[in-house]
Every structure is written in C-alpha cells, then in structure tokens.
Amino acid sequence: LWGLVLLAIETVTALLGPVLTQQGIDNGVMQSNRDALYFAVFLFALVIIINALTSFWRQRWNGRLGEDIMYDVRVELFSHYQRMGLDWYTSEKSGVLLSRMTSDVEALTLLVNEGFVNLVIQGLTVSVVTVVLFSYNPVLALLLLGLVLPPLVVMTLWFRSVSERGYASVRDKIASVLADLSENLSGVRVIAALNRRRQNAELHRNVVGKYLDANLYTARAGAIYGPATEGIGIAAQAIVLLVGGWMVLDGSLQVGELAAFVLFVNTFFAPIQQMVQLYNTYQQGQSGLHKISQILSTQPSVPENPDALPLPAIEGRIRFDSVHFQYNEGPEILTNLNLEIQPGETFAFVGPTGAGKSTIAKLISRLYDPILGKVLIDEHDLKAVTLDSLRTQLGVVPQEPFLFHGTIRDNVAFARPDATDEEVLVAIKHVGLEETVSGLAEGIHTLVHERGVSLSAGERQLIALARAFLSRPRVLVLDEATSSLDLHSEAKVERVLDGLLEGRTAILIAHRLATAMKADRIAVVDAGGIIELGSHQELMDLGGRYSEMFATWSSHSDDSLDQLSD
Numbered sequence: 001l002w003g004l005v006l007l008a009i010e011t012v013t014a015l016l017g018p019v020l021t022q023q024g025i026d027n028g029v030m031q032s033n034r035d036a037l038y039f040a041v042f043l044f045a046l047v048i049i050i051n052a053l054t055s056f057w058r059q060r061w062n063g064r065l066g067e068d069i070m071y072d073v074r075v076e077l078f079s080h081y082q083r084m085g086l087d088w089y090t091s092e093k094s095g096v097l098l099s100r101m102t103s104d105v106e107a108l109t110l111l112v113n114e115g116f117v118n119l120v121i122q123g124l125t126v127s128v129v130t131v132v133l134f135s136y137n138p139v140l141a142l143l144l145l146g147l148v149l150p151p152l153v154v155m156t157l158w159f160r161s162v163s164e165r166g167y168a169s170v171r172d173k174i175a176s177v178l179a180d181l182s183e184n185l186s187g188v189r190v191i192a193a194l195n196r197r198r199q200n201a202e203l204h205r206n207v208v209g210k211y212l213d214a215n216l217y218t219a220r221a222g223a224i225y226g227p228a229t230e231g232i233g234i235a236a237q238a239i240v241l242l243v244g245g246w247m248v249l250d251g252s253l254q255v256g257e258l259a260a261f262v263l264f265v266n267t268f269f270a271p272i273q274q275m276v277q278l279y280n281t282y283q284q285g286q287s288g289l290h291k292i293s294q295i296l297s298t299q300p301s302v303p304e305n306p307d308a309l310p311l312p313a314i315e316g317r318i319r320f321d322s323v324h325f326q327y328n329e330g331p332e333i334l335t336n337l338n339l340e341i342q343p344g345e346t347f348a349f350v351g352p353t354g355a356g357k358s359t360i361a362k363l364i365s366r367l368y369d370p371i372l373g374k375v376l377i378d379e380h381d382l383k384a385v386t387l388d389s390l391r392t393q394l395g396v397v398p399q400e401p402f403l404f405h406g407t408i409r410d411n412v413a414f415a416r417p418d419a420t421d422e423e424v425l426v427a428i429k430h431v432g433l434e435e436t437v438s439g440l441a442e443g444i445h446t447l448v449h450e451r452g453v454s455l456s457a458g459e460r461q462l463i464a465l466a467r468a469f470l471s472r473p474r475v476l477v478l479d480e481a482t483s484s485l486d487l488h489s490e491a492k493v494e495r496v497l498d499g500l501l502e503g504r505t506a507i508l509i510a511h512r513l514a515t516a517m518k519a520d521r522i523a524v525v526d527a528g529g530i531i532e533l534g535s536h537q538e539l540m541d542l543g544g545r546y547s548e549m550f551a552t553w554s555s556h557s558d559d560s561l562d563q564l565s566d
C-alpha cells in the first residue's frame with residue numbers, strides 16, 4: 001500500500017510541470033503579472049522537491065522488494081535442488097543449474113526492481129497525458145495519435161518477436177558458458193596433465209562467442225527499435241508544433257496552452273522511450289522466469305509421500321520384494337530381485353561392472369525407487385516413511401568420498417553438526433587418523449580444500465568412514481569404498497572396517513574381494529539378479545562364478561592377501 005501511495009504521488013507530481021508552465025505563461029508573462037509568475041515558479045520548485053523525495057522512497061522500497069524476491073527465489077531453488085533425484089542431476093549440467101541460481105535470478109530481480117513498477121508509472125503517465133491532451137485540444141490530440149500509433153504498433157510487434165527469440169537464446173548461451181567453465185574448473189588437473197589447455201581455451205572461446213553473438217543479435221534489434229521510435233516522436237512533435245502554431249496565429253489557441261501541449265507531448269513520448277528500455281528488461285526477466293519455472297515445475301523422481309510416517313528405530317532387516325529397476329528408458333538393471341538381509345548381518349554384493357551392485361545400494365538409501373516391487377526395512381516400505389527418518393538411520397560411504405571446503409571437523413561431523421570435538425576425535429581415533437590429525441598445526445580445525453584435494457585418497461576415505469562412525473547408523477552401506485585405493489591404503493581401510501561393521505547391518509558393494517571375504521554372506525549379481533548366494537567358503541566350494549572371480553583376483557593380489565592375513 002505504501003508503495004502504491006508513493007507511486008501515485010510520483011506520477012501526479014511529474015505531470016504538474018506543463019500545467020504550471022501554462023499558468024506561468026498565460027497568467028504571468030502574457031498579462032505582465034509578476035506575482036502569478038513567481039507563484040507558478042514556486043509551485044514548480046515545490047513539485048520538483050516532492051517528486052524527488054517520493055521517487056527516492058519509492059526506489060528504496062522497490063529495491064528492498066527486489067532483493068527480498070531474489071533471496072526467496074534462490075532459497076527456494078536451492079531447496080528444490082536438494083529434493084531432486086540423482087537421475088535429474090545426471091541429465092543436467094552443474095553450470096546450467098548454477099546459471100539458474102545466478103544470472104536468471106538476477107534478470108528476474110532486475111525485472112522487479114526496474115520493470116514492473118516503472119512499467120506501471122510509464123503506462124499510467126501515458127494514459128493520463130492522453131486524457132489531458134484531449135482536454136487541451138482534441139484536434140491536436142487526434143493528429144498526434146494518428147501520426148504515432150500505427151508505426152509504433154508495427155515496430156513494437158516486430159521488436160517483440162525478435163527480442164523474445166534473442167533473450168531466450170541469451171539465457172541458454174550464458175548457461176552453456178557457466179557449464180563449460182564449471183566442467184573445466186573441475187577437470188583442471190586432467191586438462192593440465194594431457195596438455196589440453198590451449199585446445200580447451202579455444203573451445204571455451206567458441207562457447208563465449210556464441211553468447212556474444214546472441215547478445216549482439218538482441219542489441220541490433222534494440223538499436224533499430226529505439227532510434228525508430230524516437231524518430232517517430234520527434235516528427236510527430238514537429239508536426240504538432242506546426243499545426244499548433246497555425247492555431248495560435250488564428251487565435252483559436254493560447255500561447256500557454258500550446259507550450260503546455262508541447263510539453264505534454266514530450267511527457268507522452270518520454271514514457272514510451274522508457275518502455276522501450278523496459279521491454280528489454282522485461283524480455284530478459286521473462287526469459288529468466290521461464291527457465292526458473294521449468295526447474296521448479298520438475299517433480300523429484302523420489303518424491304516424499306504426503307502420508308509418509310517417521311521410520312521408528314530400526315533393527316536393520318532389509319528385504320527386496322520382487323524388485324525391478326531400470327534407469328530412465330534403458331534396459332532393466334534388476335529383474336524380480338527377492339532377497340532378505342538379517343539384522344546385524346554383513347552382506348556383500350559382488351559381480352562385474354554394470355551388473356547392478358551400486359544400484360542395489362542406491363535403492364536401500366532410496367536415492368532411487370524401484371519400477372516394480374518394494375524395498376523394505378523392518379517390514380516398512382521405504383516409500384511409506386519420511387526420507388529424513390530413513391537417512392538419519394543409514395550411513396553411506398561412496399567409492400569416491402566428497403569432502404567439502406571447511407575443516408576436518410566440519411567434514412567428519414557433516415551428518416551430525418551438533419557433535420562435540422571430543423566425539424569427533426573419538427571417531428577419528430577409531431578409523432586410525434589420530435596420528436595424522438595430531439601432526440597438523442590446527443588439528444581437527446585444519447582447513448580441507450574443496451573436494452579434499454590436499455589429502456591423499458586413503459585419508460579422504462578414512463574421513464568418510466569417521467563420518468559414518470560418528471553418525472551411528474543402524475545400517476551402513478559401503479559402495480566400493482576401497483576400489484580406488486592403493487594396496488597400502490586399502491589394507492589400512494580394511495582394518496578400520498573390522499570395527500566399524502560390528503553391531504550393525506552392513507551392505508558391502510565390493511570390487512576387490514578382500515572386502516567381500518569379511519561378509520557373513522555374499523551375493524553374486526549378474527544378468528539382472530542374484531546368480532549365487534552364500535558365505536565365502538560355501539561359494540568357493542560351489543566352484544561357480546564366485547570361485548572364478550576369486551581365482552582371478554587372488555592371482556593379482558597375493559601381496560595384499562598376505563598383508564590382510566597378518
């Protein structure tokens with residue numbers, strides 16, 4: 001309401017200038033009345049001051065509104081990103097998502113700050129001035145509109161068509177620039193190692209060049225539209241002045257009225273010129289809003305059931321009931337999977353790459369939902385419980401642990417930010433990192449660079465295990481947690497796992513069979529299902545696929561096996 005009041009005052013005071021000019025000329029200058037002239041000048045100055053003050057407060061209020069909207073949209077976008085499933089992230093580039101959070105939101109904010117309110121001001125001004133012009137002289141007003149409206153309508157329709165395409169292309173191209181930049185920053189080590197700096201710089205130059213071309217396309221359209229509308233306005237004013245001058249000479253129009261009419265004509269065209277610029281802002285903001293709306297309208301592939309209930313404290317029994325799964329429109333990865341894992345059991349999945357081992361881990365964490373069938377924990381369908389209550393009782397250690405920019409403490413306590421330093425130190429000691437951390441000047445408060453690049457692969461994995469230990473999960477999922485480590489680091493991590501797996505249900509996705517050998521039972525996954533199931537010794541005695549895999553693995557890992565047996 002306050003903003004609307006300021007808007008009305010600003011609009012009215014902006015239109016009083018020509019009226020006061022007429023009064024000063026007709027009642028003051030033409031009649032040699034100094035008092036009338038001085039009074040008109042005084043009122044003119046007062047109107048200017050009031051207009052400036054209301055404009056200041058209106059812009060301040062409008063700026064705050066725009067910043068609040070930008071804040072809310074960015075928070076909502078980030079929250080929406082957090083709710084989306086993994087399949088969505090595999091189809092979207094991170095740089096494109098970053099563009100939605102930055103340049104698209106900024107374009108929308110610019111539309112709010114400079115677009116909507118100014119459009120109302122300028123539109124209201126044109127409407128009021130049109131009425132005033134007809135009240136002054138209908139003949140001149142009709143002449144003005146007849147000269148201006150036809151070419152203006154044609155030019156505006158053309159510009160709208162061109163600019164809509166142009167600004168949509170600009171938003172797409174800036175997203176491509178950010179996506180390419182993000183990818184190159186993430187892969188900078190590979191780029192340097194393979195001597196691709198020059199080639200990648202040239203490729204990025206081409207991407208930026210397409211963004212430049214899109215901007216130049218819209219700039220050329222604006223360069224035609226702006227001067228063309230300005231030229232129409234100048235020509236119309238000249239003709240109005242000519243016809244109005246004849247009317248003054250004929251005595252049918254006073255000098256002050258002509259002066260006021262010409263000033264109102266200027267006031268009529270100034271908003272039109274402003275709206276030309278606002279239309280550019282509108283197109284950018286509208287394009288940004290469209291991109292943001294597309295994101296927000298996309299539903300998560302793993303939605304939270306509105307009737308979902310909190311998962312009570314679990315024992316850790318996991319059951320797959322006739323589970324089928326496929327990624328998007330691809331082939332089935334799992335076909336009619338039926339399996340039950342007992343509470344406290346250490347269960348390993350082994351098999352060739354692409355057999356579906358990691359998919360099983362993701363289904364347990366409900367990062368994906370099965371196409372058919374159910375995944376249950378303690379006989380609770382995962383789709384019927386809240387995601388928060390499920391994941392607080394699960395611990396996941398991926399093949400390549402992700403460390404955030406922050407301290408070692410921040411990363412260990414990521415799942416439990418309220419953990420004390422003493423609890424963090426206990427977790428670090430439990431995974432055998434105490435000596436490494438104590439040797440650092442800042443201890444657990446030592447800064448870890450983005451993605452943990454300042455640490456070795458083994459240290460990153462141990463921090464991930466400490467994170468899992470601190471979160472105290474009833475079910476622990478290790479997704480090929482040692483497959484990317486060297487033999488020395490693997491042996492160290494394997495020793496840590498002995499204590500970490502105790503007392504909880506553990507799911508091991510094993511690439512190296514040294515990890516699988518620790519399991520109570522092992523499932524060999526291939527061709528969409530489980531083809532062998534049993535303990536290590538039972539599967540070796542069976543002489544099937546597992547024994548073949550073990551023979552191949554052990555022939556390349558004798559040194560590692562000797563170390564593990566120690």
